[in-house]
Amino acid sequence: MRSTLKAILDTQENMIVLSDGKKLSDANSALLDFFGYKDLESFKKEHRCICDFFKKENGYVYDFKDKNWIEHILENKEIDHKVKIYDKKIQKYRIFLLRAADFLQDNKKYIISLTDISKIENEYK
Secondary structure, three states, X not given: OHHHHHHHHHOOOOEEEEEOOOOEEEEOHHHHHHHOOOOHHHHHHHOOOHHHHEOOOOOOOOOOOOOOHHHHHHHOOOOOEEEEEEEOOOXXXXXXXXXXXXXXXXXXXXXXXXXXXXXXXXXXX
């Protein structure tokens, strides 16, 4: 099952994360490549949550102190949720559209998709 899930995740161009909002369960290779990690274990040694990379800025999602950021997204599905993440390779922030959905309701796991919308956002500035 794990290898099948990993194969499905890795076919996606978007960065994909499985998480409970506090701890990363899995990620596809697009996410690991973006952050410069060769595997999930290396990533998890230094970071417990992808939210460690979210820039705290008005108008963007970040790690809220009073509420889990994924719960915030799920409770406010009617609006687009964006996040800013610094890209070390190009040395500037990129903007991603966040989508979240229940993955395993029993274990409170969510699947999160990050779609790079930097070019679109920069055109409208």
